[in-house]
Structure formats: C-alpha cells, structure tokens
Amino acid sequence: MTAARSFAGRLALTLALMAALPAHAESRFALSVGHNVGLAADEPLRWAERDAERMDALFGQLGGVPEDRRILLRGEDPASVRLALARVRGRIEEARRLGERTLLFFFYSGHGDASALHLGGQTLPLAELRRLLADVPATVSVAVLDSCHSGAVVSGRVKGLSSAPAFDVSFVRQVGPEGRVFITSAGAHEVAQESDNLQGSYFTHHLLSGLRGAADVDGDSRVSLAEAYRHVYHRTLVGSHGSTAAVQHPELSSQLAGEGDLFLTALERSQARLELPPAVGDSVVLVEERTLQVMAEVEPRPDAPVQVALPAGRYRVQVRRGAQVLFGRVYLPWGERQRLQPESLEVRTLALHQRKGALMGSNDWRLQAGLGVGRAATPIGGWGPQAGLFRAVEEPGQLGPSFVGGVTLGVTRAFTQQLRLDQVELGAWSGVGVAGALGRVWTGAHAGVGVLGLFQRAKSLDSARRQLIDLPDTRLRAGAGAAVFAALSAELPLGARAGLFARLGGHVALTRQDGELRLSPVPTLLLGSTWGH
Secondary structure, three states: OHHHHHHHHHHHHHHHHHHHOOHHHOEEEEEEEEOOOOOOOOOOOOOHHHHHHHHHHHHHHOOOOOHHHEEEEEOOOHHHHHHHHHHHHHHHHHHHHOOOOEEEEEEEEOEEOOOEEEEOOEEEEHHHHHHHHHHOOOOEEEEEEEOEOOOEOOOOEEEEOOOOOOOOOOOOOOEOOEEEEEEEOOOOOOOEEEEOOOOEEHHHHHHHHHHHHHOOOOOOOEEEHHHHHHHHHHHHHHHHHHHOOOOOOOEEEEEOOOOOOOEEEEHHHOOEEEEEOOOOOOEEEEEEOOOOOEEEEEOOOOOOOEEEEEOOEEEEEEEEEOOEEEEEEEEEOOOOEEEOOHHHOEEEEHHHOOOOOHHHOOOEEEEEEEEEEEEOOOOOOOEEEEEEEEEEEEOOOOEEEEEEEEEEEEEEEEEOOOEEEEEEEEEEEEEEEEEEEEOOEEEEEEEEEEEEEEEEEEEEOOHHHHHHOOOOOEEEEEEEEEEEEEEEEEEEEOOOOEEEEEEEEEEEEEEEEOOEEEEEEEEEEEEEEEEEO
16 A cells, blocks of 8 residues: 555646646757847837846746756857857757757847847848848747837837838748747737836836746647737737737748647746635736736736746735726745635725826835844943844835834843942934845845933842941943934845844944033844734
8 A cells, every 4th residue: 555655746746847847848949038138229128138038937837948948148248149149059050960859949029120130220131130040940939929010109109210120031941840939029010019117118018927827728738839929919919909009920930841839938847836716806916025016917818727936935916807906915835835815905095006006006104023142332342132123115126225123122230340230221213214025035235314212120139248337339320412323224025024034233322421521432233023014
C-alpha cells in the first residue's frame, strides 16, 4: 500500500510538471526591445521601454524562457538590435545542432512607420528586420510590433511618426516544418496608442493581460497563440474605441506547419495565482499595490472561474459591476492560489470614478507600531526599551515623496559611581523623505524634526549615608528640548493590508536641564507591524 501511494504521488507530480511545460518542450528564447525616443519629429513616448521590460519579465515568469536566454534592450540603437539578433541566432543554431526544437519571441515597442522602426534618431528598415528574423533558424518565431503612426488623440498618446499604412506583414513565410508568426498592434492607416493611466500601450496592456490568463478561454491553465490573439484583438478594439478618438485593429499573419496549438504561456509557472469567481463583475482590474502598475484587466466568465497568474505580492482590485465599482486589496503569497472574495470588497459609485484605475490613484497611508531599543538623550546615556507609533502618507509608485509623523516613548536606565538615573523620554516627530519598492520590500528614508519631554529620577547609590546626614537620596527633574532625526525603514507584506516593518535611525537632541543646554546623539531600532489603508 505504501509503495502504491508513493508511486501515485510520483505520477501526480510528473503529470503536474508535464502540464506546466510548453508544448513539445521547446528551448525558448526572447528578445524585447523598447525605445521612448524616435526621430526628431516624433513625440517622445513615456512607456515604450517599460512595456518591453514588462514583456521580458512575463517571458521569464510564464513563457518558459530562462534568464540566460532573454535579452532586454531599452533605449538602444539599431546596431544593438542587430547584435542582439546575431547573438540569438548563434544560440539557436547551437540548440538546433543538439536536435532541440526552438522558439523565438521578438517584441518591439516604440516609434515606427511603414518602412522602418525609429530608435533614438536612427532607423532600422523593416526590410532588414525581416531578413534578420528570417536568418534566425528557430523552429517557430513569434514577432510582435507595437508601433505605428503619429498624431494626437483624446486620451492616448500616438506611437509612431506619420500617417502611413500599417506595417506590411506579407513577408511572413513557411519554411518546411518551421513557421513564422507576425503580430502588429494596428491595421492599415491606424495609430497605436499608449495610456498614462495604464502606464503602457493599450495593445501591450491587453496582450499581457491575456497571457496572464485573461485569454485562457478553455480553462486549461495555458494560453495559446490563437487565444492570445483573439483576446488582444477584441480588447484593443474595444479599449481604443471607448478611450480614444482613433480605433486600432491588431493584425496577425501566421503560417505554421504541423498539428497542435502553439502555447505561449503556462499559468502553473507563476509565483502566485488569483482566481476570479464566475460572474463576479463586468471587468476586473488588478493593480500592483506599490507601483500602481496595472498588471491585468480581465472580463470574468459567467459560468467558470478565471485564473490570473501574477508575481507574489499585494494587489488592489477594482471590479466594475453595472453602475457600481467594488474596491479592495488582496495579498498573494509565493506559491499559493487565492480566490477573490467579493464580500470583502468595498462598494463605491461609478460616477465618482469614471477613469480606469481612478480608485488606484489616491495616496496611501499606513500605521506603524513597533517596539525596540534606544539610548537616552542625556550625556550619561543608558539604554532601554522604546515604543513608537507612526503614520506614513505616500504617493504610490516606484519612488516618490513620503511624509511621516508619530510619537515615541522610551524608558532608560544609566549608572554612575554615585547615581542610578532612570529616564522617561516622550517625543513627537514630523518628517519628509522618499519611499519606493525594492523587490517585494517597501523601503523609505526620512528626515525631520521633533520635540522632546524628559522626566528623570536620580537615586543615590549610597542612600544610607545620605539619610544619616539628612539629605534626600532621590531627586526628580524634568526637561524639554528639540531634535532632528533621520531614519531608514523597510516593510515586508504579510497580507492585503498588514506587514512587518523595521526602522533604524536616531536623532540628535538639544535639551535644557538645570539651566544648561546639552547635545546628545540618540540611536534607536524598532521592529513591529504595519496596517495600511
């Protein structure tokens, strides 16, 4: 019986691993290129390089592309693109000699027109790009261009140079058992647009959402090429129609030999997954808590749950349901799958939040409570327990301004040859600084000012002798002062709102005691928990 259970367990593990592998277990490679600057006449973009960065990360997280087989180019010139394609070609030739199937993802986001890509004042002709991609002997190549023409639209920023026909994709060809796929973000005479609200282009936003699970129509935890294209075509068409003055129609040209689907991503590879219940709403937007990056936009299905593959961490959830918006937070631990609980979401009215992601843009505030150790603000010194309660207000984003205020309470004890000095120090603080995400950890650096109240009890160590000469053995006194402080803090999330934090810092206190001004350094260390709003 034990042997049978062991065999069954090994079989289940093997099947799970096989399910997480892409079809035919290709050796996969990816080259992602982004450039915010085109030619002199092009309006600079904001998010093209960020789109390339996000696509590169997704290839690694869900696409089965190891880090040593991914190349990310941001703000590079055409010569760097040529060199990168040459490197990829060499790696793929080596893999083919070993008899491996190979798959190449090529992604570009930036300026371009009907004849060339525009990279930092230089051009890469499309004819040359066609030849370079054709020279790569990959079993399957999937090339995606998110770029087209210039001009202003209502709420999107046009990506490209001039009003010209969209990229000609007729060069896509079939070579024996090999295949080529080419996807463009807009059709002929259309513009591709980016959005400041999404921090990226409409097309790439919906492509990423689809590859994270929004396009997994059959629920097999894999997203095929056909599923991804159907999703990005529909969502880009609807999104550009509803948000801008210009409608864009993505285009695909595909000639693949052989049978079976081409799977682009496998959701089992993700760090964490969020399950959206059937009919939870009309649409669900998932936003990374600290950076306010829109990670996925999903249309829940009426009769089946939807799995969304995401990096572990905190997320804000915005669910649109008719005239209502439901807002909340979820925490996705590493390696776990969570189910969204609609009853935990807060209902708000849509009229106040028409813009997509508007609920995500308000300032964050958090309470931090901790215990630790610190030094006394007196020349004698002495160490003892410290307690602190702070409120931090921050603008969400990668790095931004932060404001902090709070109170501290410390109790210390120090000794001299004649005295034992017990001290209580109460402080009130206010400061400014910067805060931002460092991986999964939220870090901050602050400086500011404060006011102090000091209460001391000095007791003689020779009480008996002082009593003999009728002198008191205890003396009480109080003082006040001001201080400047500096502190570093780090927070590790443990839930949708809660986390652990550490605060290392100190202040320099200027106090007045017995008519004298005294300057004292006071280091402190606090460990505790946070609760965010």
